[in-house]
Each structure stands twice: as structure tokens, then as C-alpha cells.
Amino acid sequence: MHTDGAMTSSSQALACSSAKPTDLKNGTERRVKSQRMIFCSLRMFAVAVLSAVASGEPPSHADDAPRQPEHADYVEHIRGTGITIEMVWVPEGRFWIGKTEITWDQYLPYCAFDDPDSAVPPDADAVSKPSKPLDVLPYDRGWGKGSRPAVGMSWNAAKHYCQWLSINTGRSYTLPTEAEWELACGPRPEGPLTQWAWCAENSGQMTHEVGQLQPNARGLYDMLGNLWEYCANPFAPDQPDRAVLRGGSWREPAREITPKKRLRFNNDWTLDDPSMPPGVWWVPDGDHLGFRIIRHADDALEPAP
Numbered sequence: 064m065h066t067d068g069a070m071t072s073s074s075q076a077l078a079c080s081s082a083k084p085t086d087l088k089n090g091t092e093r094r095v096k097s098q099r100m101i102f103c104s105l106r107m108f109a110v111a112v113l114s115a116v117a118s119g120e121p122p123s124h125a126d127d128a129p130r131q132p133e134h135a136d137y138v139e140h141i142r143g144t145g146i147t148i149e150m151v152w153v154p155e156g157r158f159w160i161g162k163t164e165i166t167w168d169q170y171l172p173y174c175a176f177d178d179p180d181s182a183v184p185p186d187a188d189a190v191s192k193p194s195k196p197l198d199v200l201p202y203d204r205g206w207g208k209g210s211r212p213a214v215g216m217s218w219n220a221a222k223h224y225c226q227w228l229s230i231n232t233g234r235s236y237t238l239p240t241e242a243e244w245e246l247a248c249g250p251r252p253e254g255p256l257t258q259w260a261w262c263a264e265n266s267g268q269m270t271h272e273v274g275q276l277q278p279n280a281r282g283l284y285d286m287l288g289n290l291w292e293y294c295a296n297p298f299a300p301d302q303p304d305r306a307v308l309r310g311g312s313w314r315e316p317a318r319e320i321t322p323k324k325r326l327r328f329n330n331d332w333t334l335d336d337p338s339m340p341p342g343v344w345w346v347p348d349g350d351h352l353g354f355r356i357i358r359h360a361d362d363a364l365e366p367a368p
Contacts, residue, residue, distance in 0.1 A: 134159075134360060136282075142231050143183040144172050150358065151282055153247050160239060160247045161355040163273035163284045164292065165224070167208035170216070173227045183231065190227040193220050193344035204350050210272045212290050215349040217342050218306035218328065221293045225356055235362040238295040241325070243357060244309050248286040248322045249279055256317040260288025266313035270350075287311055290353030291326050298327045312351035 139148040146169055149162035175182035176195040196202045202215065225236045239247065257265045259277050274284045291308035298307040306328035311320030332349050333342030346352060
């Protein structure tokens with residue numbers, strides 16, 4: 064009954080006894096190497112896990128999807144419209160800034176004076192809105208609306224637009240301070256300024272649609288030229304009601320346009336406004352005035368209400 068088993072065991076024993084010493088040695092070395100490789104892999108994994116635990120971060124895996132940057136450029140949507148505003152991240156200042164100056168397309172939904180029944184929220188009960196300008200007709204100076212920058216609003220109107228947009232989108236927008244504006248602008252580009260800015264030499268004495276010339280190093284358009292841009296801070300601490308603007312406009316020659324130049328708001332620009340007091344919402348001689356918006360990083364990204 065056990066003859067076959069005995070023969071099998073005897074055959075295995077014979078095979079082992081007949082194996083060459085070299086074959087046995089090589090087999091033993093391969094097993095040792097394999098065990099060492101497994102041990103090293105386990106050791107490396109353990110070190111990675113312990114390091115991750117100590118740093119408070121989960122262990123990484125090679126096949127994980129790449130992480131998204133903490134902050135990135137994004138597109139804001141004005142609720143109740145199909146209109147958007149592109150925002151560009153400025154890491155040194157930890158804020159986003161509009162890629163372009165605010166255009167008529169982006170500004171008129173706030174005004175809603177052409178068709179009050181189609182007003183975009185919030186309405187005038189939540190945020191004060193401008194009346195239709197009576198001093199300048201047409202208010203776009205006949206240059207066109209659409210993607211041309213909105214012109215001729217007051218500092219007060221620009222700030223109220225930011226309030227309106229903040230309520231509409233659920234995110235806090237404001238005007239940039241001079242320091243923030245200058246950081247976003249960067250140095251004056253090398254070469255003919257007409258490649259980057261609408262100025263007296265190339266403007267034809269009017270504004271132009273945003274985003275037509277070269278952007279600056281951050282990808283921002285018309286930081287120089289096209290329109291002077293309102294800033295959040297006043298011209299001087301002892302003149303809290305006097306706006307300051309930066310960037311130059313279509314009026315100035317290229318040699319006078321620099322990132323450092325400041326423009327003090329001139330009250331004479333409002334003298335033709337029939338409203339009392341003049342210049343609350345519109346600046347009759349303000350066809351060189353506009354603005355762009357910023358949003359600070361400490362305002363968490365949340366869905367619009």
C-alpha cells in the first residue's frame with residue numbers, strides 16, 4: 064500500500080542528493096536576495112508612513128491625481144445674466160484682480176436704468192444704484208458699449224458696484240488699494256508702450272475694447288492706458304473724499320504713462336452734472352475714468368446665494 068509513497072520519497076531524496084553543490088548555492092542566494100528586497104520595500108514604506116504621520120499629511124501614492132493649486136484663476140458669473148468676469152490670482156498679494164477693466168456689459172446690469180423691469184439682483188432696496196446720466200448723451204460717448212470699458216462713473220458709483228457684485232455673487236469684491244494695483248501692474252514693459260497700452264499715439268482719442276493689446280506679465284490687460292482706474296484709498300489721508308486713480312488713459316502720450324504716476328480726482332470734472340450735489344454717480348468730463356475689481360484670499364470661495 065505504501066510502496067508508491069516510499070518510492071516517491073526515495074526519488075526526491077535521490078534527486079536532492081544528486082543535485083550539484085553549485086545549484087544549491089545559487090538557489091539559496093536567490094532566496095536571500097528576494098527576502099532582502101522584500102525587507103527593504105517594507106522598511107521604505109514604514110519610513111514613509113511614519114514621516115507622513117509626523118507631518119500630519121496622509122501618505123502619498125504614485126498613482127494619485129495631481130493636487131490642484133491652493134488658489135487659481137477663475138471666472139466669476141454674474142447671477143441672473145450670462146455675463147462673466149475673469150479673475151487672475153496675484154500670489155504675492157494674496158488676492159485676485161480682474162483680468163480687464165469693468166466693461167459696459169459687466170456694469171450695466173448693476174445700473175438697470177435702460178430697462179428697470181429686467182434688473183439683476185440685488186435691487187435698489189439692497190444697494191443704491193445710479194440714475195441714467197442726463198449730462199452726457201449717449202453715456203458711452205458714442206464709442207460703443209459691449210466689451211469696451213465702462214467710463215464716466217464716480218468713485219462712489221465704482222464702490223457701490225463692488226457692493227452690488229458682492230451680494231449678487233456671494234463673494235466680497237472691492238477696489239484695489241494703490242499698493243495692490245501697483246503690485247498687480249508690475250514695472251513698465253520694455254519696448255514701445257503702444258504694444259500694451261491705448262494712449263494718445265494709438266487710441267484715436269477714444270477707449271477700445273478690453274483685451275486687444277498685449278497683457279502684462281501676469282496676464283492682465285490694459286493696466287496701463289485705456290482708462291485711469293479708481294483705487295480704494297483716497298488721494299491723501301487729509302483728503303478722504305478725494306479719489307486717486309492709476310494707470311493712465313487713452314488721452315495721455317505714452318511717455319507720461321507709468322505704473323507710479325497718480326491722478327488726483329478733479330472736482331471740476333463734475334461741474335456739468337445737473338444733479339445736486341453733482342458727481343454722485345456720473346462725471347460729465349470723466350470719459351477717461353474707469354475701474355477694475357479685486358477679491359482677497361481670506362474671502363472663502365462659496366457658491367452664490
